[in-house]
Structure formats: structure tokens, C-alpha cells
Amino acid sequence: MKKLINDVNDVVKDSLLGVEAAHPDLVRVDHDNKVVYRLDAPVADKVGIVSGGGSGHEPLHGGFVGYGMLDAACAGEIFTSPVPDQVYAATKLVDGGRGVLHIVKNYTGDVMNFDMAAEMAGADGIRVESVVVDDDVAVQDSLYTAGRRGVGLTVLLEKIVGAAAEEGKDLDYIVALAKRVIANGRSMGLALSGCTVPAAGKPSFELADDEIEIGIGIHGEPGRARRKIGTAAEMAEALVRPILDDLDYRGSETLCFVNGMGATPLIELYIMYDEVAKILAAEGIRVVRSLVGNYITSLDMAGCSVTLLNTDDEMVHLWDAPVATAGLRWGK
Amino acid sequence: MSLDSLAVGAWLKDFADDIHENADYLTDLDREIGDADHGANMDRGMSAVAALDPSDFASAAGYIKKAGMTLVSTVGGASGPLYGTFFLRVGTAWANVHDAASLGAALRAGLDGIIQRGKASVGDKTLVDALSPALDAFDAHAGEGVAAALAAAATAAAAGRDATSALIAHKGRASYLGERSVGHQDPGATSMTMLIEAARRDLS
Numbered sequence: 422m423k424k425l426i427n428d429v430n431d432v433v434k435d436s437l438l439g440v441e442a443a444h445p446d447l448v449r450v451d452h453d454n455k456v457v458y459r460l461d462a463p464v465a466d467k468v469g470i471v472s473g474g475g476s477g478h479e480p481l482h483g484g485f486v487g488y489g490m491l492d493a494a495c496a497g498e499i500f501t502s503p504v505p506d507q508v509y510a511a512t513k514l515v516d517g518g519r520g521v522l523h524i525v526k527n528y529t530g531d532v533m534n535f536d537m538a539a540e541m542a543g544a545d546g547i548r549v550e551s552v553v554v555d556d557d558v559a560v561q562d563s564l565y566t567a568g569r570r571g572v573g574l575t576v577l578l579e580k581i582v583g584a585a586a587e588e589g590k591d592l593d594y595i596v597a598l599a600k601r602v603i604a605n606g607r608s609m610g611l612a613l614s615g616c617t618v619p620a621a622g623k624p625s626f627e628l629a630d631d632e633i634e635i636g637i638g639i640h641g642e643p644g645r646a647r648r649k650i651g652t653a654a655e656m657a658e659a660l661v662r663p664i665l666d667d668l669d670y671r672g673s674e675t676l677c678f679v680n681g682m683g684a685t686p687l688i689e690l691y692i693m694y695d696e697v698a699k700i701l702a703a704e705g706i707r708v709v710r711s712l713v714g715n716y717i718t719s720l721d722m723a724g725c726s727v728t729l730l731n732t733d734d735e736m737v738h739l740w741d742a743p744v745a746t747a748g749l750r751w752g753k
Numbered sequence: 754m755s756l757d758s759l760a761v762g763a764w765l766k767d768f769a770d771d772i773h774e775n776a777d778y779l780t781d782l783d784r785e786i787g788d789a790d791h792g793a794n795m796d797r798g799m800s801a802v803a804a805l806d807p808s809d810f811a812s813a814a815g816y817i818k819k820a821g822m823t824l825v826s827t828v829g830g831a832s833g834p835l836y837g838t839f840f841l842r843v844g845t846a847w848a849n850v851h852d853a854a855s856l857g858a859a860l861r862a863g864l865d866g867i868i869q870r871g872k873a874s875v876g877d878k879t880l881v882d883a884l885s886p887a888l889d890a891f892d893a894h895a896g897e898g899v900a901a902a903l904a905a906a907a908t909a910a911a912a913g914r915d916a917t918s919a920l921i922a923h924k925g926r927a928s929y930l931g932e933r934s935v936g937h938q939d940p941g942a943t944s945m946t947m948l949i950e951a952a953r954r955d956l957s
């Protein structure tokens with residue numbers, strides 16, 4: 422293992438020191454609780470938006486804290502859900518008097534820990550609502566699994582509901598909006614390599630030179646199947662087709678998000694974007710907004726994911742609204 | 754038989770040592786079907802529990818509950834809420850523990866807490882597959898005393914753990930693998946068996 426770290430046990434702690442040092446104009450960090458929060462938190466008369474999860478997906482979530490997106494993000498250990506104490510501390514930090522939304526990715530541990538934190542905050546009289554993102558179509562049989570995983574759609578959701586909160590919408594409105602986004606977004610990913618958790622010291626899985634793992638999550642867990650790698654056009658087909666089979670996007674105005682898993686260069690992500698766009702055009706699906714880059718990663722995994730969100734006018738308006746975070750920044 | 758806070762402290766410290774010695778093994782099992790962190794997470798949590806001094810607590814019940822809260826606050830993932838809830842419930846029931854039957858009832862309160870929090874059933878390839886048969890065996894032998902009941906429980910836990918290899922995971926991250934999870938022993942059932950085996954050594 423070759424990594425730019427000081428000590429395998431201090432990776433999250435040291436990284437948060439860097440976040441605070443690099444972005445003093447945007448965020449503060451509660452180092453005891455490993456919470457990144459907005460400089461001006463709590464914002465009075467605004468619904469607080471809290472997310473979090475295991476570390477290793479940067480810039481998600483801490484890189485999306487700031488004006489127009491998240492109020493706070495809880496950083497768990499690498500690929501490990503934050504504990505309830507962290508989420509509870511974040512919730513209290515950002516409560517501006519109009520309640521707090523928890524954005525939870527659908528993983529067994531995340532759901533349990535956020536549930537416990539919501540109970541703790543509720544006991545303090547803070548109104549907390551939770552939404553669970555589960556956009557990964559790679560999980561086919563959700564009846565016999567922990568359900569579909571939360572992956573790329575989380576980035577789009579955090580941007581859209583963050584903008585709605587910034588506009589002063591109330592918690593009920595924001596929960597309904599979040600559920601609409603979740604109902605209309607789907608993702609699928611593939612890996613060209615596993616990733617190495619520093620404390621583990623070796624890759625999560627090994628792939629031969631000509632092999633890919635399709636249907637991966639964002640934690641180095643193996644996917645649904647292994648196959649031979651093909652051209653970018655064939656890989657785009659392998660990602661987009663299961664999404665289109667799962668949700669009807671015909672005639673929709675779509676936000677198309679091609680995400681890198683951490684170790685794949687942008688030049689390849691743009692080749693993938695072009696191939697994805699060609700498939701969508703052939704299907705009569707109009708792309709109205711796009712995002713290409715490393716936004717929800719899996720440490721040093723090579724690969725990418727595709728997320729398609731069937732938008733409406735309000736989602737597009739909220740997507741375009743100003744945002745000022747380390748990971749996404751425009752219009753302000 | 755001694756079930757006071759010093760005996761319970763010996764049990765949990767023994768378990769913490771076992772987890773520490775086997776942290777890499779547990780993480781390796783988790784790498785096969787999960788996300789390669791079970792050993793590191795449990796080691797972090799149980800080290801924090803081992804740092805508690807049982808003699809600081811007025812009762813074994815208070816000590817066990819504190820151990821549960823410590824796990825909830827330090828482990829993360831699914832194991833934190835599950836093991837944490839187990840000890841919180843066992844601790845709450847511990848005030849009534851005075852013989853094998855009441856010890857079995859306290860441990861079963863812990864199992865019920867795990868099932869309530871994690872919604873897993875026997876056969877889902879989770880730590881329930883070690884704990885549930887262990888407590889059934891415990892109850893069946895409770896009439897013979899704590900030592901016999903814990904011995905039966907440890908044997909049944911190990912058998913349940915070994916049997917998880919053949920199961921398809923229905924809960925947790927391993928469930929995403931479907932049939933590819935077959936052939937791999939569940940890490941949670943493995944650590945849970947260590948807890949029962951430590952109980953056999955220290956509470957008999």
C-alpha cells in the first residue's frame with residue numbers, strides 16, 4: 422500500500438484538519454465529533470440539511486457543506502457509518518428553528534445510526550425528518566437484500582434540497598421534494614479496480630487486466646458480476662441500459678451525471694459522457710443539465726457511475742441556484 | 754458462579770482481547786463479502802469498553818449498559834448499533850440475573866434488541882445465526898447450571914457460525930452479492946461466537 426498519509430489510524434482526523442485549513446471561508450470543523458459545518462450555522466429560520474456517512478467518498482459529504490447545499494456533514498471512519506453521537510451533534514449545530522432534514526444513504530449501518538440520532542434529537546425537541554437515498558439499480562432483488570444502495574443520486578439530491586432550504590422552504594415541502602428526486606433518479610456503476618482501505622492495507626478485490634466488476638457500490642464491495650472490459654461505448658451501454666430498463670425516461674428532461682470513482686481521469690469520464698449522451702439521444706431522452714467529475718468516490722477505485730435524474734422545472738431551477746461549497750460552486 | 758461486575762468485566766475484557774487478536778481475521782472475512790472493516794471497528798469499540806473499570810460501577814447492570822453505550826458511540830457501521838443494543842438490553846435485564854434461567858433471559862433480551870434494531874431473522878447470514886441457536890441451546894441446558902448451559906451455547910454458536918458459509922446473505926452489505934455470498938463465513942456471526950465463547954470461559 423502506497424498512500425499519502427501520516428498514520429493509518431489518523432486518516433479521517435488529518436483530512437478534516439486539511440478541510441478546515443483549506444476552506445476557512447466556507448466551513449468550520451467540530452473535530453471531536455468529526456462534523457464539518459457551515460461557517461454561519463445555525464442559519465436562523467432555515468431548515469437545516471444534514472448528511473454524512475463513511476469517509477472515503479470525498480468530496481461527498483464534507484465537500485458539499487456551504488451556502489445552498491448542506492449545513493453539516495458527519496464523517497464516519499472510512500466506509501463506516503458515523504455514530505449517533507456525531508449525527509446528533511451535527512443536528513444540534515444546524516437547527517435554526519425550522520427543523521432538520523437527515524439525508525441518509527441506504528446502508529444498514531447508516532440507517533440504524535441516523536435513526537438513533539434522530540431519536541436523540543427528537544427527545545431534545547428538534548423536529549427531524551429523514552429521507553433514504555436508494556438509487557442503485559445494480560441491486561435487483563431488494564426483497565432479499567438490504568435494499569438498493571444510495572450512490573450518485575445523493576450528490577444531486579443534496580444540491581437540490583439544499584437550494585430549496587436556502588430559499589426558505591419548510592421541512593414538509595423539502596421532504597416531499599427529496600422524495601420526488603429519489604423517486605426519479607437511478608444509478609449504475611462499474612469498477613476497473615478495487616480500492617484500498619488504509620487500515621486494511623490491501624485492495625478490496627482484485628481484477629485481472631481485462632476484467633471489470635459491474636454493479637459495484639461505493640465501498641469496494643464486489644458488484645453483481647465480473648466480465649471482460651469492452652470499449653467505452655460498450656461500457657456506457659452496460660451502465661445506461663439497466664437504468665432505462667428500471668425507470669421510464671422517455672420524453673423526460675434529464676440531468677445526466679457521469680461520476681468518477683476516484684482514480685479514473687476526467688479524459689475517460691468525458692469519453693464515457695459522450696457515449697452515454699449518444700445512447701440517451703437515440704432513446705429520445707433530452708439532457709437538460711449535466712455533471713461530469715469525481716463527486717462521490719470510492720477512495721482509489723478506478724471506474725465510474727452514471728446517474729440519470731428525470732427532472733421537472735423546479736428541480737432544474739434549484740439545480741441552477743447559487744451554491745458555494747468546496748466541491749460544487751457556481752452562481753454566487 | 755459469579756455474575757458480579759468483576760466477572761462481567763473479565764468476560765468483556767476477554768472478548769476485547771479475542772477481538773484484538775483476531776481483528777485482521779475478522780476484517781479478512783469482511784473483505785470477502787462486505788467492506789473490510791469489521792475487525793477494525795470492533796477492535797476500536799471493544800478497546801474502549803476494555804478501558805472501562807468495572808469497579809467504578811455500582812452494579813454489573815450499570816457496567817454492561819455503559820459498555821453498550823460505548824459501543825454505540827465508537828464502532829459505527831451496523832455492528833455499533835447491533836452490539837450496542839445487545840449490551841444495553843442485557844444490562845437492563847441483568848438486575849434479575851441470579852441463576853442460569855435468568856442469565857438466559859437476559860441474553861435473550863439482548864437478542865430481541867438486535868432483531869428489533871436490525872430486522873434480521875435466523876438464516877439471513879448475520880450474527881443472529883450464531884446468537885439465536887446459542888441461546889436455544891443455553892435454555893435447553895439451563896437446568897444443568899450456568900457452566901453446562903454456556904458450554905452448550907458456545908458449541909451451538911460455533912456450529913451456527915460455521916453454517917453461515919452455506920447461506921445466501923439477506924441483510925447487510927453481503928446481501929448485495931446474492932449467491933456469491935455463499936461459501937464465505939459471516940464476520941458478525943464469527944465475532945458473536947467469540948463473545949459466547951468468552952462467556953463460557955469467564956462466567957461459568
